[in-house]
Amino acid sequence: MQPKHIDTDERPFVLIWEVTQACDLACKHCRAEAQPRRHPDELTTEEGKQLLDEARRFGDGQLVVLSGGDPLYRDDTLELVEYGVDRGLRMTLTPSGTTSLTADRIQALANAGLRRMALSIDGGSAETHDAFRKETGSFEQTVTAARAAREAGLPLQVNTTVCAETVDELPEIRELVADLGAVLWSVFFLVPVGRGQVLDPISPDRAERVMEWLTSVSSEAPFGIKTTEAPHYRRVAIQQQRSATGGDEARDGPPDGIGRRTGITAGDGFAFVSHTGNVYPSGFLPEAAGNVRERDLVDIYRESPLFEDLRDPDALRGKCGACEYRQVCGGSRSRAYAYTGDPLASDPLCAYVPDGYDGPLPEQSLSD
Template identity: 45%
Template sequence: MYDPTGRPAKARVVRLQHQDVSDRPFIVIWESTRACPLACRHCRAEAVPDRDPRELDTAAAEDLLAQVASFGTPAPLFVITGGDPFQRPDLLELIAHATRLGVRVAVSPSGTPTLTADNLRAVHEAGAVGLSLSLDGATAASHDGFRGVPGVYRWTLDAWQTARRLGLKVQINTTVARSNLHELPDIVRLVHTYGATLWSAFFLVPTGRARDLAALDPTEAEDVLNFVYDVGLTVPAKTTEAHHFRRVALQRRILADRGEDHVTALGLGPLYRELRDRAAELGLDAATRRARRPPLDVNAGRGFVFVSHTGTVHPSGFLPLGAGSVRERPLPEIYRTSELFTGLRDGDRLGGRCGQCEFRRVCGGSRSRAYGLTGDPYAEEPWCGYRPGSFPHQRELAALLEAK
C-alpha cells in the first residue's frame, strides 16, 4: 500500500468491510438452539436445559443457509451459536450443507462435556473453518463461577488445544464485567500461551441474565479499551459491543505519531495503570507481533445480522428488536430493506453525544447497550465518556478518517 507520493503508507487504523454494508452483511450469527446445560451469569439467551419445539428444524435451517448463500459471493461468514450447538443432532449435517453451498461456517459451542476430541474432529471434517470459545476467568474458580458449572474451565482449555491441533482457527471471547476486570492481563497471558487467531473482549450488554450484573462506568471502559489496544502487539485483539475501540485506535495512532503520552492526553485512570502494570509483570509488554490487527468497522445491522432459534431476524443478538422472520421473508430482503436495519445504518439518526460525535461514522456506539439501558436503539452509547470535539488533533484525525 502506497500514499500518493509513492512512499509506503502505514497500515489502516480501521479496516473497512469489503462489501457494501447496505447490500450484504459481513457475518450472520444463527442461534441454533437455546438448549444448554450451563447457567452462565451473563447469558443473553437465558438458556434452558431442553430444546424449544419452535426451533428451526433441519429443513428450515437448510433454507436459511440457502438464503445466506443468496447474498452472493463471497457469502457472509455463518456462525452457529446457541445455547450449545452440540445439542442439535443435525449440527454436522448443517455444517456440511453450508460447505456445499459455499458458505464458510464457524461454530461457537458452550464449554460442556460435548467438547470432546471426537466431536471437534467431526465438526472440522464436516467443513467448519473456525471455533470460538469463551474464557471469562484466568482460573478454574473464577471461570467456572461465572459459568455456573464446575469443570467448564478444564473442558474449555482441552477443547482449545484439540481444536488448534486439528487446524481449526480458534477465537477466544472474554466477557468484560466488573467481576473479572482485574484478571484481564492473566487471561491475555493464557491466550498468548495457548495461541489463538483472535482474542475478543466482549463488553457486557444488559440483556438476558446480564441485567443483574454490575456495569462498568465510562472511565473504566476507557481504561479497558486502551489496555486492549496495548496488548494488540502481543495477541491479535478486538472488541465486541465496544465500538468506541475504533475511536481509541485512531486516537492512539495520532498520539503515538506525535510522541505524546496517551495516559495524560486521554486522561486514563487507575484501572488502566493497574492493568498495564500487571501486563508488564507477566511479560505482555514485550511486542511479539509486528502490527496490531486493525478493528473492523462493523455494527448492529451494519455488516452484522442475527437470526434467532425461531427464525426472527435482529440487528444483533443483544438487540431484541425484530425485523421479520426468515420463515416469511428472505434474509437478504430483511437485511437490505427493513426500516430497523436501514435506520441503524444511518449515522445521522444517532442521538445524544453519538449524533454529535466526529467519530460517529466509524464508531456509532453499541446500539444494543443503548437500547438495553434506555429503550432507544439510537440513544448515545452509555459506556462512552468521550465529549465530541474534545480530541485536540482534529486535523490529523480528519486525515485518518478520510483514509480509513
C-alpha cells in the same frame, strides 16, 4: 471477498444463527437465558438449510456463525456445517465448554470444513471461570477443547465478557489466549440483557482504560483483538495513534485480526437470526425486523426500516450523533437500546464528549 470490500448496506459481515437456546450451563451473563431443553418451535433441519441457502444470496464467502445456547445440543449441527460449506459459506461455531465437546466431535467439525471455533473464557483460572459459568469443571473442559482444536488444525477464537466481576482477570486471560494459540480474542463489553441484567458493568472511565490497554496488547500479541458491543475501541486506538504520530494519519481504526477496520455494529454489517427465525440487528438488541419463515432474510437485512436506520450514522441521536468518530464507531446500538429503549440513542458506556458538544449526556447509571 475481503472484509474491507464488503458493502454493509448489502450484506452483513457477520451473520449469526442461534440454532438453539438449549445448553447445560447457566452462565451469569447469558443473553439467551439458556436452559437444558430445546424449544419446540426451533427452525428444523430443512428450514435451517433454507436459511443457509438464503445466506448464500448475500454473496461469496458469507460468514455464518452457528451459536446458541450450545449449538451442539442439536444432533444436526455437523450436517448443517457440511451443508453450509457445500454452499460456499464460511461456517464457524461457538459451542459451550462442556463434556459434549469431545476431541472426536472437534475433529469431525474440522473435517467438515469448519473455518473457526470460538470458546468462551471468562476467568484466568478454573476458580474464577467456573464461578462465572456456574459449572465446576467448565474451565478444564474449555481448555481441553481448545487444545483439541489446535490438534485438529482448527483456528480458535476466545470470547471474554468484560464486567465488574471479570475485568481484573483480563491480563491472565490474555496470557491464556496466547498459550492456547488462539488467532483472535473477542472482548465483549457487557450489555444488560438476559441473565446479564444482574451483573454490574464497568464504568465508562474504566472501559476507556481497558480499551487503551487492549490497544497496547494488540500491538505485540500473537493474536488479533476485536471488541464486541464496544466499537469505541476504534476511536480509542485512533486517538492513541494520532497522539503517537502527532498527526491524523489513523482515520479508519486498527484491523481486528479478521480484516475489519471500520465499525461493524448491530444492523450494520451484523445480523442475528434467533432459534425461532426472528431476525434482529444483534442478539443483544431484541427488536425483530421480521421472521425468516415469513420473509426472505436478504430482504429483511437490506430493506427493513430498523436495519436501514442503524446503517445511517447521521440518524444517531445525542452525543453519538454529534461525534466526529461516528463513521468508524457509532457506539453500541444494543447498549443504547437496553438503557433507553431507543437503538439510535447515545451509548452510555462511552466516556468521550466531542469538542463543542453541549447537549444531553447519556444516563451515567453504569458503575465499577
